Amino acid sequence: MRQxxxxxxxxxxxxxxxxxxxxxxxxGKAYYKLAAWSLVAxxxxxxxxxxxxxxxxxxxxMSFYGEYGLTDKLDIISYVPFFTRIYQNAQVSGITGxxxxxxxxxxxxxxxxxxxxxxxxxxxxxxxxxxxxxxLPTGKNSGGSDGSYQxxxxxxxxxxxxxxxxxxxxxxxxxxxxxxxxxxxRTQGFSDEFQYGFESGIKLxxxxxxxxxxxxxxxxxxGTLTAQNTQGSIFANNIEYVAVGGEAxxxxxxxxxxxxxxxxxxxxxxxxxxxxxSGGIFLDLK
Amino acid sequence: MKKLKIVLxxxxxxxxxxxxxxxxxxxxxxxxxxxxxxxxxxxxxxxTLEASFFNNIGEIEDNSFIWSSSNPSVLxxxxxxxSISANVEGTAIITVKAIGKxxxxxxxxTIEVVADNSINIDTPKKGTFSKTTSYxxxxxxxxxxxxxxxKIELASNYVADTSLPGFAxxxxxxxxSLANALQIDAYDDADGAHYTGAFTYNIENVGLNDYxxxxxxxxxxxxxxxxxxxxxx
Numbered sequence: 354m355r356q357x358x359x360x361x362x363x364x365x366x367x368x369x370x371x372x373x374x375x376x377x378x379x380x381g382k383a384y385y386k387l388a389a390w391s392l393v394a395x396x397x398x399x400x401x402x403x404x405x406x407x408x409x410x411x412x413x414x415m416s417f418y419g420e421y422g423l424t425d426k427l428d429i430i431s432y433v434p435f436f437t438r439i440y441q442n443a444q445v446s447g448i449t450g451x452x453x454x455x456x457x458x459x460x461x462x463x464x465x466x467x468x469x470x471x472x473x474x475x476x477x478x479x480x481x482x483x484x485x486x487x488x489l490p491t492g493k494n495s496g497g498s499d500g501s502y503q504x505x506x507x508x509x510x511x512x513x514x515x516x517x518x519x520x521x522x523x524x525x526x527x528x529x530x531x532x533x534x535x536x537x538x539r540t541q542g543f544s545d546e547f548q549y550g551f552e553s554g555i556k557l558x559x560x561x562x563x564x565x566x567x568x569x570x571x572x573x574x575x576g577t578l579t580a581q582n583t584q585g586s587i588f589a590n591n592i593e594y595v596a597v598g599g600e601a602x603x604x605x606x607x608x609x610x611x612x613x614x615x616x617x618x619x620x621x622x623x624x625x626x627x628x629x630x631s632g633g634i635f636l637d638l639k
Numbered sequence: 640m641k642k643l644k645i646v647l648x649x650x651x652x653x654x655x656x657x658x659x660x661x662x663x664x665x666x667x668x669x670x671x672x673x674x675x676x677x678x679x680x681x682x683x684x685x686x687t688l689e690a691s692f693f694n695n696i697g698e699i700e701d702n703s704f705i706w707s708s709s710n711p712s713v714l715x716x717x718x719x720x721x722s723i724s725a726n727v728e729g730t731a732i733i734t735v736k737a738i739g740k741x742x743x744x745x746x747x748x749t750i751e752v753v754a755d756n757s758i759n760i761d762t763p764k765k766g767t768f769s770k771t772t773s774y775x776x777x778x779x780x781x782x783x784x785x786x787x788x789x790k791i792e793l794a795s796n797y798v799a800d801t802s803l804p805g806f807a808x809x810x811x812x813x814x815x816s817l818a819n820a821l822q823i824d825a826y827d828d829a830d831g832a833h834y835t836g837a838f839t840y841n842i843e844n845v846g847l848n849d850y851x852x853x854x855x856x857x858x859x860x861x862x863x864x865x866x867x868x869x870x871x872x
Contacts, residue, residue: 395661400802403773408861409661442661444861446816448696453665453818454861456658499805499827501859579801623802 376480376518377472378422378639386418386612388633394625398594398618404626408454409442414463426472430486434463437492437504459502461493468512478520484533486512508541514548527556537570544576544591562602566616569595594621602635610635661861665816667697669739671704673748676761676784676847680714680725680752688721690735690746697813697851702737709734713752725752766853766867774800776855776865781872788843791823791853795837805859806832810842810850814866817856821845825858 378384395409415436420428443456468486475481492505514535521528530553537546548571554564571593578590598616605611612635617628674689692702708716713729716722723733734747761784770776778797783790799806805827811820823840826832855865 399773400800401773405772405774405862407857409659410860440658441860442659444663445660446696446818447662447664448666451818453663453816456660458658499859501805 376475377426377428377470377482378420380422380425383419383421383638384635385420385638386633386635388416388418388612388631390414390416390629390631392625392627392629394627396626398621398624398626400591400622402620402622408444410625411438411440411442413438413440416463420470428470430466430468430470430484432466434465434492434504437461437463439496439502439504441502457497457502459493459496459504461496461504462491464492464505465489470516473515480518482516484512484514484516484535486514488512506541506543508539508543510537510539510543512537512548523555529554539576542577542590544572544574544578547571547573560604560610562600562604564600564602566598566600567595568598572622590623592621592623594618594624596621604637608637608639610637663816663861665696665813665818667693667695667813667815669693669695669741669744670812670851671702671735671737671739671744671746672848672851673733673735673746674846674848675748678748678750678760678762680723680750682725682728682752682754684725686723686725688716688723688733688735688748690721690737692737692739692744693812693851695740696816696818697811698819702739705736707734707736708732714750723750728752728754761847763872764847764869765872766869768797768853768855768865768867770864771866772862772864774803774857774862774864776800780853780867782847782869784847785841788841788845789847791840791842793833793836793838793840797836797838799832799834799855800864801834803855803857803862803864805857806834807856807858808832809854809856810845810852811854812851814852814854814863817858817861820854821850 391413393409393411396404396406399405414434416432416434419431422428438458438460440458441456443452444454446453466486466488468484470482470484473481473483488510490505490507490509494503494505494507496502512535514533516531516533518529518531532551535548537548539545548569550568552564552566554562556562572591574591576590596616596618598614600612600614602612603610612633614631615628618624618626670693672691674691680686690704691699694700706716706718706721708714708731710729710731713727714731715724715726716733730749730751732747732749734745736743736745764782767779768776775798779794781792807822807825809817809820809822823842824832851869853867853869854863856863
């Protein structure tokens with residue numbers, strides 16, 4: 354079940370790192386974010402899409418996300434989960450109070466992502482770009498007493514997306530909408546994935562961006578990993594979900610601000626069924 | 640800079656990443672159980688019956704037992720030592736009684752006294768899995784006594800969900816907890832786990848009546864996925 358954590362971190366959290374990301378930053382301009390993300394889950398979507406309970410597991414991740422414009426059309430992107438804590442609650446008898454199963458935790462570096470975004474087309478308020486991200490197996494893919502405390506999936510993947518966005522005025526407020534489709538090529542026996550997402554936001558009170566997101570990950574079911582050949586790490590493979598979330602980004606100054614995000618999978622397979630929250634601070638160096 | 644530090648500390652502290660406790664409802668009915676599994680005795684033969692008291696979490700706990708026979712002329716029994724004497728051919732029901740927190744508890748076993756003890760039958764057990772979550776769990780099994788333990792034979796219709804991470808199979812007296820459970824198969828043992836179809840486990844130093852349930856678990860995440868009550872065949 355490691356990848357219940359890892360996938361959410363890599364996919365949902367990375368996906369939610371920056372709004373309006375179909376637009377490149379421009380040469381010499383940058384966006385940096387330091388965030389903390391937390392998921393505490395006592396239920397999960399099974400392989401048949403139903404919800405079943407599980408021992409409460411948590412993931413707390415602190416990460417750095419950065420985008421920097423090398424040229425007007427090309428950004429480099431990096432997601433660095435420099436601290437990930439996986440933990441499980443102790444299982445305690447309701448009758449005797451005795452510990453039935455000890456709680457456990459693991460702290461480690463997570464899977465790092467690096468990539469580039471290239472502006473394909475921009476005219477007035479319409480923009481198209483493509484993004485290529487490499488997921489590096491820098492996390493711990495086996496840990497804890499039973500190997501299920503993991504901060505990475507142990508595989509190198511390449512996610513290629515095509516992004517489109519449009520900015521407009523809504524109720525005389527700056528607004529935008531964007532979408533993307535992507536293909537995630539995974540290795541080490543993991544199934545490849547088709548992904549898509551939508552996002553829309555509006556700027557309120559001149560300092561506050563409020564936005565909503567939807568992100569869908571769909572397994573192509575072409576991997577070879579199963580519960581029987583991965584020593585219990587089946588949750589690595591064939592994860593699917595549709596997650597929706599909302600985020601508020603408040604600019605304290607012109608460049609510095611704070612964000613708060615709430616995201617939850619509304620359907621899925623082999624993924625936790627509890628919401629995650631994240632908060633962070635950012636520097637928007639435009 | 641001071642504001643930044645405050646924001647950072649607030650963000651970090653606002654997330655709860657401490658190990659807490661999940662409270663498990665691991666209550667089961669108290670039970671007294673005759674552990675001895677023989678069902679026949681030869682005329683003139685003596686034996687001692689054994690019983691165990693299982694408390695409300697399925698743990699063996701000391702208790703006092705009172706034994707009785709439905710037909711003392713056939714099979715007499717010492718009320719406290721459980722020593723039985725096979726007197727004449729016939730059948731008697733042996734009953735053991737203990738007092739638990741919830742009141743009197745009893746268990747009975749029918750024993751046949753025969754002239755020739757060439758057929759000493761230990762009643763086999765059986766069970767059928769039913770699922771306790773949306774994961775697959777099904778199939779029948781039989782349990783028979785062996786010279787040094789028991790043999791569990793899973794039928795061809797046996798199913799455990801292959802998508803389960805950390806699958807393991809246990810004998811237990813409390814299906815809600817792995818405390819005091821005996822693991823008989825698991826994904827991380829030497830030969831891996833068996834998921835589908837007929838299979839036989841030979842388990843040493845275990846009696847036919849030592850456990851009441853055979854259960855399937857997702858062990859790392861403490862999920863009971865299949866449960867079977869072990870009953871007389």
